Amino acid sequence: MIHTNGSPTATETPVVIDVNGLSVYYSEKQALKGISAKIHDNKVTTLIGPSGCGKSTFLRTLNRMNDRIPGFRIEGDIKISGKNPYGKGTDLLALRRNVGMVFQKPNPFPMTIYENIALGPKMHYGIKGKQLDDAVEQALREAALWEEVKDDYKKKNGLNLSGGQQQRLCIARMLAVRPEIILMDEPCSALDPISTAKVEELIKQLAGDHTLLVVTHNLQQAERISDYTAFFMFGELVEHGHSATIFGEPSHQSTQDYVSGRFG
Amino acid sequence: MTSLVYASGGVIVGIILAIAYYLTHESTYAFDRKFDFGYRFALQPIKGEFEDLDIDPNATLLTANREGMDELDEKEEGVPFPTIESLAGVAKFGTGSPQASTLSNAIPEETFKDHWKGMKRADRSTKFLLFGFATPEYKDPKMALAWSPDAAFDPNLTPFDLKLKLVQSPAGVKTDPIEIDLRKQKTGRIELPTFVARTDEDRQKGYVFELVATPTMSHNVAVLAGTMRSEWDGTLAYPRFGIVPLIVGTLILTIIAVLIATPFSIGAAVYLSEIAPNRVREWLKPLVELLASVPTVVLGYFGLMLLAPFLGNTLAAAVGLESGRALLTAAIMMAVLLFPTITSFAEDALQAVPQSMRDGGEALGLTAREKLKKIILPAAKGGIISAVILGIARAIGETMIVWILSGGTPFLPSFASPKDAVANLMKPMKGVPDAIAIEMGNVDFEGVHYGHLFLLGLVLFIITLAINTIGQRMAKKVAWRS
Incomplete structure (x- = not known):
């Protein structure tokens, strides 16, 4: 029962994530039921839907964050940049280099701001010294955190930043690895409105040369920041299309009910 | 409910003050010294x-x-x-x-x-x-x-x-x-x-x-100066009440025991929390905690029957000493006592590292080892330090193991030669709590020796209080805040 009303056509940017008939199980419980979707390059796609509808599971499945959950297994097909992340001999490190992730709760590591950001490039690219310093500075600038921390970012512990700064630090940390695809799991739900505005601004800037998938409960936010929107319910992808269509004239009654605030 | 919290807090503070007062009060008999x-x-x-x-x-x-x-x-x-x-x-x-x-x-x-x-x-x-x-x-x-x-x-x-x-x-x-x-x-x-x-x-x-x-x-200066001396023997015709060797003995014993126990404990905690499958962990953790409930007299007896003869025949013989009841024997059994305590608390600290932090490491592509080294251990540092400090406090106050295994002679280490330094490990020693336990039964009630034993108790109380306070501060300073 998959409808792709207003689904992107071949004339748009290339498909970078191609999901076909994806089902996810936690032991006996089925969390995702036959999801098929094509995510386009250099665009922002928001995933919306009521709690427990599977949108976070979908996001986490893309970069194999669910592997450690007991009883987790998948059926169906995923292709990210042409490769199956669950395929035999998958280079997990390469996958994480290609797909970055930002979480709901800011999760800086218990070390200095510099070390937080340097960790990724050091490991993935083996750079050090001046090159590493530059990479850190660039990531901080891209995450719009540079001006606030430039004086003491080599000394200050990442955990001593404010909530919004911590989230931007996590974004900088993710950007420093230079991923092409960015997954964000409710990145603003723990932030105040001003911090939220900064992160949204950041998302728009990143959309220029990154593919973003953003899970959000905030419908206005979804409308503001996204090119495409996917509506999930009960583990199914109900509707996926241009945000204007989803928020304007969705083809499904449940989508209509959800975006107009009748439930959820 | 609030009043209940205040009441129990008051009772605890009251008990601490009462103990401090009692120890101080009975210590005054030491000042009747002639x-x-x-x-x-x-x-x-x-x-x-x-x-x-x-x-x-x-x-x-x-x-x-x-x-x-x-x-x-x-x-x-x-x-x-x-x-x-x-x-x-x-x-x-x-x-x-x-x-x-x-x-x-x-x-x-x-x-x-x-x-x-x-x-x-x-x-x-x-x-x-x-x-x-x-x-x-x-x-x-x-x-x-x-x-x-x-x-x-x-x-x-x-x-x-x-x-x-x-x-x-x-x-x-x-x-x-x-x-x-x-x-x-x-x-x-x-x-x-x-x-x-x-x-x-x-x-x-x-x-x-x-x-x-x-x-x-x-007079008071003379009494206090007397306690700073390096000999403890209250039974001599001219009694000597220098508490230094007892305190040094207890501290050295504690340091060795903690140094032995901590690496094993942290290793075990990491295995339990980060590596072991859930089913194994569910069995092992209660087993480790059960180990903590073995009576210390049993551990002491165990050491006396197995460890002391072994060390006596090997290490003690190698440095020219005879008995296996010595500093190292007591320290090893003490480490056995500390192992479950430190492991259990360190494991709790590791478990308390939020999933979000682990996810962050995972998403960045860190391997399990790097995640442990760079993120989980640093984040759990405060809790692990607390666990070790709890172990230290436990070791300082431990009586039975030291009583049974230490040999019971006050001891000051000597470092004159490398052989001496090693021999220190196999020398008999006497600690503060066991000295109190052994001697208290044989002294005149409210006498001078009695007063000095209470003075020892007071010193022990102050040391553990200080270690706990400093430890809490350190743990707080390095703990992560969410």
């Missing part, structure tokens, strides 16, 4: 062996030492000043001391061979007189006065200046003034022109010496 000293003096022939004065039957003991005896009791008999008749054919010299401390008060009938007095506070001076004469049998024109400290009395430890002065010479004998510092010259002899007493009246007309003890510090 400082005793004892010297033996004897006249001897000028040529002859320098005899051990402890076995010279003619020596007089001048001592401010006899427990429980303030003054010579009327009922108790002193050894009377020997008469010339009694000495005839037996000995050639006689010495004696009157109870009175000045020459004019001295009564011949109350002059005894030995002078025993009660122990003294450190701020009171004491004086003894000493009479000496030769019998007509002695023909040499010169004789010697010899002195040495009483057995077990160490003049270095006394808070008095001890001086021997000549206060009377026999009529017609010219001598230079004599004043000897007995703390500098602990044993010795001086030559004097012979004085022969021909009648019993003559006995007090010869040489008279004075032993003067002058205080050098206030």
Whole structure:
């Protein structure tokens, strides 16, 4: 029962994530039921839907964050940049280099701001010294955190930043690895409105040369920041299309009910 | 509900204050300490062996030492000043001391061979007189006065200046003034022109010496300085209450035990929290916690039967010592005791590292090892430090294991040579809590030794309180905040 009303056509940017008939199980419980979707390059796609509808599971499945959950297994097909992340001999490190992730709760590591950001490039690219310093500075600038921390970012512990700064630090940390695809799991739900505005601004800037998938409960936010929107319910992808269509004239009654605030 | 919290908090604070008050209060008996000293003096022939004065039957003991005896009791008999008749054919010299401390008060009938007095506070001076004469049998024109400290009395430890002065010479004998510092010259002899007493009246007309003890510090300072010394033995005739070796022993034992236990504990905690499958963890964690409930006397017995003989035959024999009951034996069994405690608390600390932090590492592509090293361990550092400090506090207060396995001799390490440093591990030691437990049953209630045991308890209480407080601060300082 998959409808792709207003689904992107071949004339748009290339498909970078191609999901076909994806089902996810936690032991006996089925969390995702036959999801098929094509995510386009250099665009922002928001995933919306009521709690427990599977949108976070979908996001986490893309970069194999669910592997450690007991009883987790998948059926169906995923292709990210042409490769199956669950395929035999998958280079997990390469996958994480290609797909970055930002979480709901800011999760800086218990070390200095510099070390937080340097960790990724050091490991993935083996750079050090001046090159590493530059990479850190660039990531901080891209995450719009540079001006606030430039004086003491080599000394200050990442955990001593404010909530919004911590989230931007996590974004900088993710950007420093230079991923092409960015997954964000409710990145603003723990932030105040001003911090939220900064992160949204950041998302728009990143959309220029990154593919973003953003899970959000905030419908206005979804409308503001996204090119495409996917509506999930009960583990199914109900509707996926241009945000204007989803928020304007969705083809499904449940989508209509959800975006107009009748439930959820 | 709030009032209940306040009430229980109040009870806890009350108990702590009550313990502190009780320990302090009972410690005051340590300050009733009397400082005793004892010297033996004897006249001897000028040529002859320098005899051990402890076995010279003619020596007089001048001592401010006899427990429980303030003054010579009327009922108790002193050894009377020997008469010339009694000495005839037996000995050639006689010495004696009157109870009175000045020459004019001295009564011949109350002059005894030995002078025993009660122990003294450190701020009171004491004086003894000493009479000496030769019998007509002695023909040499010169004789010697010899002195040495009483057995077990160490003049270095006394808070008095001890001086021997000549206060009377026999009529017609010219001598230079004599004043000897007995703390500098602990044993010795001086030559004097012979004085022969021909009648019993003559006995007090010869040489008279004075032993003067002058205080050098206030009483409380003397008590506290006494506790800072390096020997602990409350059962000696001149008791020594230096608590340093006991505290050093306890601290060294604790450090070794914690150093042994911590790596294993953290390793086990990491395995349980990060590596073990859930099913294994569900079994192992309660098992480890069960280990913490083994009575320490059982651990001690275990060490005595298995570990002590083994170490005795190997390491102790290698450094030339005999017994396996030693510092290292106690430390290893103590580490066994600490292992489950530290493991359990460290595991809790690792479990408390939020999933979001682990996810962050995972998403960045860190391997399990890097995640552990860079993120999980640093994030759990505060809790792990707390666990180790809890272990330290436990080890410092542990009694049974030390009692059974340590050998029970107060010990100060020596690092004179590498072999000595290793041998320290196999030397018997005695710690603070076991000293209290062993000795408390054998001391006079509210006596000086009793007071010192409470003083030890107070020191232990302060040390553990300080370690816990510092530990809490450190743990808080390094703990992550979410």
